[in-house]
Amino acid sequence: MLHLYEAQTGMYQFRHLPQLARIILADHLDEFTRQQYALSVQLHLPLLQHLKHYSEPDLLLLTRRTAGEFLAALAANEGRAHIQASVERWLANDLQVVDYLQIIVEDITVLNHIRAESLRHFIPFYTQDLAVALEAASEVDRFFMGFSTTSLATFIDLLRQRISQQEAQLLEAESIARLGSFTWDINSNRTESSPEMRLITETDESPGLERFLANVHPDDSQHLKEAIAHAFATGLLECEFRFLTSGQEKTLWAKGIVYFSEGAPQRMAGVVQDISERKKMEAALLRKTLELERSNEELQQFASVASHDLKEPLRKIVLYADLLEAEAAQLPERGQQQLARIKDSARRMRLLIEDILAWSSLNQREEPAHTPLEKTLAESLEVLEQRVREKGARISSDGLPEVRVIPFQIRQLFQNLLSNALEFTRPGVAPEVRITHR
Template sequence: MRPVWTSFQFILESLPQIAFTIRTDGKIEYVNKHWFQYSADTQAFPDIHPDDHICDQWQKHFENGLEFSGETRLKHLTTGDYKYFLLKIIPVLQHGAIVRWVGTFTDIHQQKIANEILEHKVELRTRELLDKNSELETTNHELQQFAWVVSHDLKEPLRKIQTFSHLIKDKYLTGNDEAISYLNRSISSSARMSRLISDLLDYSRLSVTAHFQPTDLNALLDELLADFDETIREKKAIIRRAHLPVVETIPSQIRQVFQNLISNALKFSRPDVAPQVDIRCETIPHKELTGATSPGGPFCRITIADNGIGFDEKFLDRIFVIFQRLNNINAYEGTGIGLAIAKKIMDKHNGLISARSTENEGSEFILVLPFVQEQAPAPVKTEN
C-alpha cells in the first residue's frame, strides 16, 4: 500500500489546487504545498469568512458518508484578503467502506468577481429598462391624451371654417364663380385637414393594449362592404370574395386594415375602368408572404387584389411609412396614413403585410395572420 499512497501524494502535490486528505476520524491526514498559503498548521483548516457556514454543511455530509461541494471564502495568510474557492470533498472507498476523504480548494475568485460584476450590471440594466418602460408607458398615455385633446381642439375650428364657408358661399357669393372657386378650395383644404387629424388620432390609439378574441372575418367583411355599398354602386365595382376563416384578432383594428385596403382599391381605380376587387384566402404552414399552402397550417394568408392604377414596386418600402404618398394629392384624396396604420396593426397581430404591383395594372396586398395569438395581451379599457 505504501507505493500506492506515495503515488497518490505525488498526484496531489502536482495539482494547481489546494489538496488534502482526511482520515475517517475527521483528522487531516495530508496537505499539499498550496495549503500553506492559507494555513500555517497541517491540522487546522484555513480561516473561512465568518459569513460562510461551509464547515457545518460539510460536517453533515461527513457524518452521512456523502460527497460534498460548496463555495466559500478563504483568508490568505500574507495579504489577509479573502478569496473565493470551490471546496470539493469525496469519499475514497475500499471494499465498500470509506477509508479516507480527498478534498480540493479550487480558486474561483476571478470568475466569482466577474460574475458578481456581471450580475450587478444586469441588475442595473434591468432596473434602467424597467424605469424606461415605466417612462414610456407614462409618455404613451400622455401622448394619447394629448392627441385626443388636440384633435378635438383642432377639429372644432375646422368645423366652423367649413360651416361658415358654406354659409358665405350659399348666401353671399351667388353668381361670383371666382370667389366660389376660392372658397371651395378653402373648404376642401379644411376637410383634408380634418381627415388628417382623424387619421393621426387613429394612429395614436394603436399603442393602447386591447383584447384579442375569435373573429369571423366573413361577418366583419359583410359589415364593411355594407358601409361601402354606395361607393361600390357609384363606381360599378365588382367584389369577389372567398370564404374567410375565424382568426384571433382585435376586431376593430383588423376591420380598419380591411377598410383601408378596400377603400384604396376603390379609390385608386383607373379612369373609365370599373374597379374589380378579389379577396382570396389560403392556409399556410409558416409565417411567410409566399410559399406552399397547408390545410392544417397555423397561419392564413389573405390577398386583396385590384385592377387599379398600381404603383412602381421600387416604392414598396415607402408605402407603409406614415405621410408617404405616391399619388397626386389633387387627383386622389387621402392623408398618407392609412397603410402606416395597417402596418402597425399587422405588427401588433404578430402578422405580416406587403404588396405586389404593376403600374396601370393593379395591386395585390398580402396579409399573413396567425389563427391563434400565442401571447394575447391582457384586456384594458381603451379611452374614447
C-alpha cells in the first residue's frame, strides 16, 4: 500500500509566489514554456528519452499545458494541492504520456530544478526591490523543497513496492518450477535459502554445507564434493545428485556461480531444482523404448519366419504352374487363362510377402522410387478383381502420372480406398469410381 508523504503545511504559505505566477501566466506563458523546454534539453532530462516519438512542436504544447496547470495552482495559492494531485496521478499511473515506472530519481530532481530556475528568471518582472526579490526566490526554493521531498518519498515508496512485487513474482516462479535459490558464504559456511529451497530440502532453516551433505545419497556425496571443488577452480557449479528427505529419495539438480576476491572463493549463489518427476518420466520412457525395441525384434523374427513359411508353398505353386505352362498348348483356352491368373496371383503374393517383411521392420525403410501410378492401380485392381466383378463396379482413371513414392504404401493406399468404395455402396446400385489427378 502506497502512502502520500505530506510536508509541513507551513512550507506552502507564500506572500509573493502567487502574484509572480499570475504575472507569468498572464503575460509570459510562452516564454516560460520555451525556457523550461530549453533547460530540459540542455540538462538532458531523462524523461525526454521516453518522449522521442513526439515532435518538438508537440513537446512544446505538452510543456505549455503542464506549465499552465502548475502556474494556475500557484496563482490560486494552491501549490500544496497541486503537489498532492500530481503525486496522486503518479501513484495511479495516470500520467498519460509515460508509465509511472519509467520515471527515475533524476527526472524528479532535474524537473524541479528547471521549474525553479524558470520561476526565478521572471522575478524581475514581479519586483525590482532586492529584498522582495530575495523573499520571492526563497519562497521558490521552499516550494520546490517540499515538492522534491514529497516526490522523492513517493519514489522510494514506489521502489519498495516494485521490489516487493518482484520478490513475490520470484517466489511464485520458484514454486511453479520447483526451483529453490541459495547463497553460501564460503568463509563462514553460512547459507541463506529461499522458501522453495527449504521446501525441497524439507528444512526449517538454512543448513551449512556439512548438514546439507549429510542428506545427500551416500553414492552421490563424493560426486557433489568434487563438483564443488571444480566450481572453486572454474567459478561454475553444475551437478545432479540424489537427496534423502524423510525416507524419500529425490533427484536434485544444482547450478551456481562462485564469486572470488583476490583469487579466493568467497561466496556462491545458485539454484536447486527438484527433477524427481522428470527422472521418473525419463525412466518410464526408457522402459517403453526397450519394450518397443524388444517387440520390434520379436516382430522381425515373426515376419522372417512367416515369410519363409509362406514362400516355400508359394515356390511350389510357381513350380507346378511352370510345369503346366510347358504343356499349355494342350490346355483349352479357359485353362490357359486360369493358369495365367495362377501365375499372376503367385507373383502378387510374392510381392505382398516381401512388402510385409519390409514394413514389419522398423529399422528397414523402403526408399521412395519413381512409380507409374497407372501400373500400381492396375495391380491393386487385380487383387480386388473378384470383389469388383461381384459388385459390377466400373473403375476408371484419367491417366495417372509417374511420381516419386514408396511403391508398397501407394499400392496399399489404392487397395484401401477402392476396398472402402466397394464396401459402402447402395444395394442394387453398381458403384462407379473415377480416379483423377491434379
